[in-house]
Amino acid sequence: MTTALIAEGTRDVPTQVFQKFLQALGEAGAGVELVVRLQKTLIEERAFSERALKQAVLGEESQP
Amino acid sequence: MIRVEAITIKEFRGIRDLTLDFGGKNFVVCGPNGTGKSGVVDALEFALTGNVSRLSGEGMGEISLKQHGPHVDRRNDPEKARVTVRVTIPSLDKTVTLERSLKDPATALVTPRDPAVMAVLRQVKAHPEIVLSRRELIRYVLATPGKRAEEVQALLHLDQVEQVRVGLQKIANSCEKQLIPLGGAVSQARENLLRALEISEFTRQKVLTAANAHRAALGLPPLTDLTESTSLKDGMAAPAPTKPLRIPKTQALADLETTREALAEIASAATTTRVAEVMADLTALATDPAVVAGVKREAFYAAGMGLIEGEACPFCDAPWDLGELREHVQAKIDHLQEVSGKRATAERKIAPLLATFRKVQATIDIVVGYAPLATPPVVSGAASDYSAKCGIAVGQLVALLPLGDTIAILRDLAAVPQAVLDTIGEIYRAVAALPEPTKQDAARDSLTVAQERLEVGREAMRKQKIAKEQAQRARQVSDLYTKTSDAVLAGIYAAVEKDFASLYRCVNRDDEDKFAAHLTPSMGKLGFDVDFYGRGFFPPGAYHSEGHQDGMGVCLYLGLMRHLQGSAFTLAVLDDVLMSVDAGHRREVCTLLKKQFPNTQFIMTTHDPIWLRHMKAEKLIEGRAAVQFRGWTVDQGPTRWDDWDVWKEIDDYLAQNNVRAAAALLRHYLEYMSAELCHRLRAPVEFRGDARYELGELLPAAVSRLRKLYSKAKEAASSWNQKEALGRLSAAASDFARLADASNAEQWQLNAAVHYNSWDNLGKEDFAPVVKAFRQLLGAFVCKDCGGYVRVSPDRETPESLRCECGKTNINLHKKSG
Numbered sequence: 093m094t095t096a097l098i099a100e101g102t103r104d105v106p107t108q109v110f111q112k113f114l115q116a117l118g119e120a121g122a123g124v125e126l127v128v129r130l131q132k133t134l135i136e137e138r139a140f141s142e143r144a145l146k147q148a149v150l151g152e153e154s155q156p
Numbered sequence: 157m158i159r160v161e162a163i164t165i166k167e168f169r170g171i172r173d174l175t176l177d178f179g180g181k182n183f184v185v186c187g188p189n190g191t192g193k194s195g196v197v198d199a200l201e202f203a204l205t206g207n208v209s210r211l212s213g214e215g216m217g218e219i220s221l222k223q224h225g226p227h228v229d230r231r232n233d234p235e236k237a238r239v240t241v242r243v244t245i246p247s248l249d250k251t252v253t254l255e256r257s258l259k260d261p262a263t264a265l266v267t268p269r270d271p272a273v274m275a276v277l278r279q280v281k282a283h284p285e286i287v288l289s290r291r292e293l294i295r296y297v298l299a300t301p302g303k304r305a306e307e308v309q310a311l312l313h314l315d316q317v318e319q320v321r322v323g324l325q326k327i328a329n330s331c332e333k334q335l336i337p338l339g340g341a342v343s344q345a346r347e348n349l350l351r352a353l354e355i356s357e358f359t360r361q362k363v364l365t366a367a368n369a370h371r372a373a374l375g376l377p378p379l380t381d382l383t384e385s386t387s388l389k390d391g392m393a394a395p396a397p398t399k400p401l402r403i404p405k406t407q408a409l410a411d412l413e414t415t416r417e418a419l420a421e422i423a424s425a426a427t428t429t430r431v432a433e434v435m436a437d438l439t440a441l442a443t444d445p446a447v448v449a450g451v452k453r454e455a456f457y458a459a460g461m462g463l464i465e466g467e468a469c470p471f472c473d474a475p476w477d478l479g480e481l482r483e484h485v486q487a488k489i490d491h492l493q494e495v496s497g498k499r500a501t502a503e504r505k506i507a508p509l510l511a512t513f514r515k516v517q518a519t520i521d522i523v524v525g526y527a528p529l530a531t532p533p534v535v536s537g538a539a540s541d542y543s544a545k546c547g548i549a550v551g552q553l554v555a556l557l558p559l560g561d562t563i564a565i566l567r568d569l570a571a572v573p574q575a576v577l578d579t580i581g582e583i584y585r586a587v588a589a590l591p592e593p594t595k596q597d598a599a600r601d602s603l604t605v606a607q608e609r610l611e612v613g614r615e616a617m618r619k620q621k622i623a624k625e626q627a628q629r630a631r632q633v634s635d636l637y638t639k640t641s642d643a644v645l646a647g648i649y650a651a652v653e654k655d656f657a658s659l660y661r662c663v664n665r666d667d668e669d670k671f672a673a674h675l676t677p678s679m680g681k682l683g684f685d686v687d688f689y690g691r692g693f694f695p696p697g698a699y700h701s702e703g704h705q706d707g708m709g710v711c712l713y714l715g716l717m718r719h720l721q722g723s724a725f726t727l728a729v730l731d732d733v734l735m736s737v738d739a740g741h742r743r744e745v746c747t748l749l750k751k752q753f754p755n756t757q758f759i760m761t762t763h764d765p766i767w768l769r770h771m772k773a774e775k776l777i778e779g780r781a782a783v784q785f786r787g788w789t790v791d792q793g794p795t796r797w798d799d800w801d802v803w804k805e806i807d808d809y810l811a812q813n814n815v816r817a818a819a820a821l822l823r824h825y826l827e828y829m830s831a832e833l834c835h836r837l838r839a840p841v842e843f844r845g846d847a848r849y850e851l852g853e854l855l856p857a858a859v860s861r862l863r864k865l866y867s868k869a870k871e872a873a874s875s876w877n878q879k880e881a882l883g884r885l886s887a888a889a890s891d892f893a894r895l896a897d898a899s900n901a902e903q904w905q906l907n908a909a910v911h912y913n914s915w916d917n918l919g920k921e922d923f924a925p926v927v928k929a930f931r932q933l934l935g936a937f938v939c940k941d942c943g944g945y946v947r948v949s950p951d952r953e954t955p956e957s958l959r960c961e962c963g964k965t966n967i968n969l970h971k972k973s974g
Contacts, residue, residue: 105648105720106316113640120636126629140316145323149633150331150626 110134125151157280157724158243159757161251163203167227167237168258169195172793178759180244182749182777185761186768187785192794193761194289197731198225200759201287203239203254204280206261209287225258228790234258245276246726252277283721285311289731293709296716297684297696305682310483311716312648317641319482321634328634331627337550338620340511344518345613351410352606363388367606370599388610389603403529404601408587411526415519415580419572421512431570434505435563441498442559457485499556506553513553513569517546520576523583530586538575539583545569642677648719649675649682655715656708659752663707663737663744666951684712707737710745714753723755730760734767742767746774747961769828775944775961806927815923819915822927823851826934830854833937836947837861838955859896862937865948865958866892868969875972885967892936899929939965 114134118127126149133139133148159180165171170192176183185193198208202225211221226237238257245252252273255265266277280286295307309315346358353366360382367388368378376391421427520543527536549565556562593601653675661671667689674693676683685693686708688700696705710733717725737745749758758776762768765784771777785794802825809818827850834841834854839861841853866889873882915923937945939960946965948955958967 105312105314105644109317109641109644110320112644113637116636116640117633120632122629122632126633130633134320138316140319140323142323142326145320146327149324149327149630 107135157247157276157283157721157726158204158245158252159726160200160759161242161244163196163200163242164240165196165199166239167230167233168199168202168225168239169227170788170790170793171195171199172227172791174793176783178757179781180757181781182758182771183760184768184771184777184782185759185785186765186782187763187788187794189763191785191788193763193785194731195794197287197289197729197759197761199239200241200729201284202258202261203241203256203264204277204286205284206256206264206281207284209284210289221261222258225261227793245273248272248276279724282313285717285720286727287729287731288713288733290706290733293706293713293733296712297705297709301681301683304684305677308682308716311713312720314645315483317645318486321638321641322486324630324634324637328627328630331623331630334623335620335627336507337510337514338616338623340514341616342613342620344515345609345616347414348411348518348522349606349609349613351414352407352602352609354406354410354602367603370602370606373595373599374603384614388607389600392600392603401529403526403587403590404598404605405587405590405593406598407601407605408523408526409584411519411522412580412584412587415516415523416584418512418516418519419577419580422516422569422572427509427512428570430505430509431566434502434509435566437498437502437505438559438563438566441502442563503556506556509566510550510553513546513549517543517550520546520580523580526587527579527583530583534579534582534586536579536583538573539579542573542576645677649677652712652715652719655718656712659711659714659748660708662748662752663711663741664704665744703737703741706733707741707745710734710737711748714748718753725753725756727757727759728753730758732761732763734760734762742770743774746771746776750774750776766828769832773829773832773945775942803927803931810920810924810927813920815918815920816916818923818927819918822930823915826855826930827851829934830858833858833945834861836945837865837958838948838951858937859899859933862892863889863896865955865967865969868955869958869967872968872971876968881968895929895933895936899926899933941965 114127114131117130118124129148129151133144137144139145160178161180162175162177164175166173174192174196176185176196185196187193194210198210202208202221208221208225211219211224222234223231226234230236235257237259238255240253240255242251242253244250250268250273253265253267254277256263264277266273292307296304299307309318349363350356350358353363353370355362355366364379364382371378371388371391374392379386379388379390520539524536524539524543527534527539545565546569549569552562552565653673656675657671657673660673661669664671668687670687670690672687672693674683674685676685684696686696686700688694688698696708700708710730714728717728734742734745749756760771768777768782768784772782788794802821806818806821809815809821830851831849831854833839834857837858839857841849841857844853866885870882870885870889873879873885915926918926939946939962941964942960942962944961946958946960948969949957949959955969957969959965
């Protein structure tokens with residue numbers, strides 16, 4: 093994975109961390125849907141509230 | 157990202173109207189304290205980011221940018237307070253103008269306004285750390301590990317990384333916390349099933365054996381397996397709809413016995429002791445006003461952190477800065493860690509009570525179901541109420557707050573009301589009085605109740621299974637995120653640590669060429685230890701001087717910025733930062749900035765004109781890339797020298813026939829340059845303990861030293877049989893001798909008549925040739941290619957060469973051996 097760069101080569105450390113994390117999650121055998129949800133939340137929407145993260149981690153089934 | 161070409165400041169802070177032409181290159185604003193240097197820095201930051209951190213940072217109280225940003229005479233007219241900067245964006249090869257007024261700081265008028273330009277400007281705005289003051293510098297060095305971590309995290313924009321880590325950890329904890337009551341529900345359901353089947357152990361075989369015994373009594377075929385869909389009463393006829401419901405005596409008695417046991421557990425000495433302990437703990441918390449406020453706030457802040465999103469407060473719609481608000485709230489939560497610890501202790505003690513109350517509620521709910529079926533029906537209101545109270549108690553004990561309510565609930569439930577015991581007793585007597593059921597009825601009752609409870613258990617297990625999967629997933633995500641982010645950050649810190657040590661060694665290579673440092677991240681803190689002359693690693697403030705510490709701050713900042721911005725680190729504004737670097741290493745700092753950061757434009761302020769000259773002598777700044785403020789008035793703002801070039805200014809004085817001013821300036825300049833040349837050429841000068849050397853002691857020494865160096869160079873060229881070099885050196889030495897003689901500088905010690913002290917008395921026509929002679933003399937110390945002053949290399953030990961920074965002047969002083 094390449095280092096996360098944003099405009100003009102500035103290193104975006106959070107994105108770098110998120111990308112590494114998602115890659116590790118995929119390699120650890122986590123479901124594709126989970127990885128996709130987290131990618132959308134962390135990288136595309138950049139939503140970091142507990143509510144948004146919970147939705148991404150647990151999906152629709154927030155309550156057992 | 158950008159380079160700043162020029163800035164125009166109007167009615168901003170202490171500046172009325174000022175235009176500076178940076179030319180996209182390094183630039184210095186020099187002037188005594190209180191002349192408006194920092195106003196330029198503020199204006200630059202304002203134009204680029206819409207903010208002035210000096211006015212919005214910690215401890216600024218009621219000072220605000222909008223109210224106090226305009227010049228004091230324009231405080232009611234923020235429209236007039238405006239800053240315009242012209243910047244180039246190298247990657248786009250574009251020149252862009254930004255203009256902001258304090259009337260609307262958030263909005264910049266950008267020309268041209270195209271998406272690529274706006275993307276770059278957004279990046280610039282997102283990196284206000286391009287402006288560094290000494291106050292901030294020290295935060296990287298002398299702060300506590302926790303505070304340093306915050307500062308470095310802020311610089312590296314790690315707040316989002318931390319926010320996600322905390323969020324994922326909370327989700328994992330919350331999912332795991334959910335497993336406890338769900339596990340309790342499964343256990344309770346199993347216990348109920350065991351009672352229904354009158355067995356003591358929950359295994360597939362034992363459940364099947366018990367169920368099949370009842371099925372045999374009813375003539376039903378045995379079940380061979382117990383799957384998720386198995387019905388224990390499979391094949392059993394449904395009761396006729398008109399047949400009244402009746403109490404399954406055996407199961408009811410077992411349930412009543414369990415209820416009595418559960419109620420007895422509440423009244424037991426163990427529970428009484430635990431309730432007393434918890435009440436004492438909670439009372440202690442509740443009676444400490446600071447702590448109770450803290451407990452409340454901690455819960456509030458923790459809940460609020462999860463709700464901070466969007467760009468405005470959901471209550472009042474006031475816009476907020478998400479990052480700042482989160483940081484602010486997190487700081488409060490951290491502050492309340494002690495409170496959190498006390499709360500966690502109380503929660504641990506409460507856990508067994510929760511299990512007891514859940515059990516009482518579950519068993520009472522079952523037995524009160526028998527009450528209306530009894531003959532006559534038993535009034536079970538007291539038991540139902542107590543069960544409801546147990547349910548409320550469970551909710552309150554989980555929530556814990558308000559503490560007063562939790563204490564009241566515990567007090568209320570600690571003793572089981574006699575009415576509850578009486579009701580249970582009455583139901584028991586009603587059930588016990590029932591005739592014994594036939595074998596078939598008993599079997600039917602048992603299978604019916606067992607099947608109901610099996611289904612309850614299955615549902616509880618289904619929920620538990622989902623919750624376990626969620627908890628495992630949440631924990632895996634949280635752990636993996638922590639591991640990955642730690643690894644990435646450790647890599648960043650390792651790279652920064654290496655770069656920092658390398659930069660510091662560049663500055664202090666004379667005595668700390670083995671310098672090393674350790675940046676150690678741990679549990680949200682960032683340890684910082686530096687090598688002290690090979691004696692071990694210590695905090696920077698332990699043994700190093702303040703000047704060295706400031707040097708470390710500059711190097712750490714530069715290392716962090718280089719890592720963060722990489723090739724986009726094209727601009728840094730250093731507000732009086734270099735001033736604090738110890739005097740002995742300023743030259744090296746200049747070299748460091750020039751050589752290690754050739755693509756970065758440094759805009760610097762200093763109140764020390766000597767420092768400015770150092771920067772010029774070292775070619776960190778070129779040409780006229782400096783402005784010197786000489787004074788400041790509230791009406792005029794900074795007053796400056798429009799042209800700081802010494803020679804031009806001297807010419808100007810002469811043109812005005814002001815020989816006195818020209819002479820003073822020439823003398824001042826020669827004093828500085830003579831000291832500089834003696835240093836660079838390692839010229840021998842009679843030592844003065846007070847370091848107050850006079851021009852008459854320094855300039856002759858520098859001239860004499862260069863003469864001798866040329867002699868040494870010629871001898872060296874001869875020894876190597878370098879005839880061409882020898883010819884060039886002879887010519888250069890002759891030229892220099894002629895210029896030195898013309899200046900008479902070397903005669904000062906011998907002939908007071910030509911001493912510089914008498915310059916004031918000369919006429920304009922007499923002094924002009926003096927100026928010309930010294931200008932040419934100083935020019936003889938300069939490399940013709942780069943314009944920098946030559947120096948003897950190395951700094952210590954045997955001189956080996958006379959060279960300049962660009963390397964094109966490189967005269968060998970080392971003779972061939974033998």
